[in-house]
Amino acid sequence: IIRHLGVVTDISSQKEKELVLQQALLRTQELSQLKSQFVATVSHEFRTPLATMQSSLELINYHLASAATPVPISKHLRVIEQEIEKVTDLLSDFLSASALESGNIRVNARWFDLVALCEELLSTHFSRRQDQRRTHFLVEGTACQLYSDPRLVEHVLINLLANAFKFSTTDPPTLRIEFKPSEVVVYVIDQGIGIPLSEQGNLFQAFFRASNAGAIRGTGLGLVIARQFVEHLCGHLGVESQEHKGSTFTMTLPIDFSVLAG
Numbered sequence: 460i461i462r463h464l465g466v467v468t469d470i471s472s473q474k475e476k477e478l479v480l481q482q483a484l485l486r487t488q489e490l491s492q493l494k495s496q497f498v499a500t501v502s503h504e505f506r507t508p509l510a511t512m513q514s515s516l517e518l519i520n521y522h523l524a525s526a527a528t529p530v531p532i533s534k535h536l537r538v539i540e541q542e543i544e545k546v547t548d549l550l551s552d553f554l555s556a557s558a559l560e561s562g563n564i565r566v567n568a569r570w571f572d573l574v575a576l577c578e579e580l581l582s583t584h585f586s587r588r589q590d591q592r593r594t595h596f597l598v599e600g601t602a603c604q605l606y607s608d609p610r611l612v613e614h615v616l617i618n619l620l621a622n623a624f625k626f627s628t629t630d631p632p633t634l635r636i637e638f639k640p641s642e643v644v645v646y647v648i649d650q651g652i653g654i655p656l657s658e659q660g661n662l663f664q665a666f667f668r669a670s671n672a673g674a675i676r677g678t679g680l681g682l683v684i685a686r687q688f689v690e691h692l693c694g695h696l697g698v699e700s701q702e703h704k705g706s707t708f709t710m711t712l713p714i715d716f717s718v719l720a721g
């Protein structure tokens with residue numbers, strides 16, 4: 460275990476040996492706990508949408524079988540579509556988490572138009588499924604192309620915007636991009652439930668869910684992945700939040716990732 464964990468190479472006394480072994484065993488227990496938690500979360504998160512889809516399909520079958528009943532099939536198909544979207548998002552979170560863990564995140568940087576990417580993702584991901592609550596989209600400064608990985612940037616933005624919708628019920632979120640000479644700052648602002656101050660330090664830990672998240676669904680993995688992606692792009696992901704007032708997540712990225720990545 461000691462060699463595997465790379466804890467110590469030179470152990471002189473018996474006492475030191477015992478201490479190192481104890482630490483190694485503790486770490487192994489922690490990892491095993493995380494693994495169990497992961498399996499439990501995965502099972503739970505997949506079971507609910509699958510059950511919803513199953514009952515919608517049963518209702519469709521029922522309506523089709525009884526010709527006299529008016530057929531609200533499109534409503535049930537819509538539910539299935541939404542649940543498939545949820546499962547797809549979940550899978551993408553789990554796959555990203557496992558890629559991160561195995562060190563398999565590769566940055567494929569190229570020049571791209573961040574404003575166009577945002578417009579595209581707002582219309583594809585957030586125009587239909589969020590009750591028509593349109594995101595306010597603002598661009599400040601002189602817009603320019605970004606040399607970064609558009610796939611990773613898109614993943615982070617989808618995650619932050621999905622949270623902004625999920626944790627607020629009335630006002631739509633704001634997506635604000637501020638172009639500066641050598642960096643771009645992207646703000647995702649919501650006026651939702653916010654995050655209790657005392658819990659904000661845990662936000663970027665795997666499986667963390669704030670105490671006020673209640674029954675709102677989630678895995679507690681999205682932000683961990685998002686922060687790691689942003690750091691792979693030599694950027695920074697931060698948050699400011701006030702309970703009952705709302706949250707602002709801020710992603711800062713260099714205009715040219717290659718300058719900092721070397």
Ligand code: ADP
Nearest residue numbers: 622623626653668669672677678679680681682
């Ligand atoms: P998930 O949303 O799947 O639970 P995340 O890692 O994206 O996982 O978020 C972790 C937790 O942080 C959430 O469960 C929630 O408690 C809190 N959180 C994240 N974004 C927001 C937000 N915009 N408003 C309020 N709470 C948030």
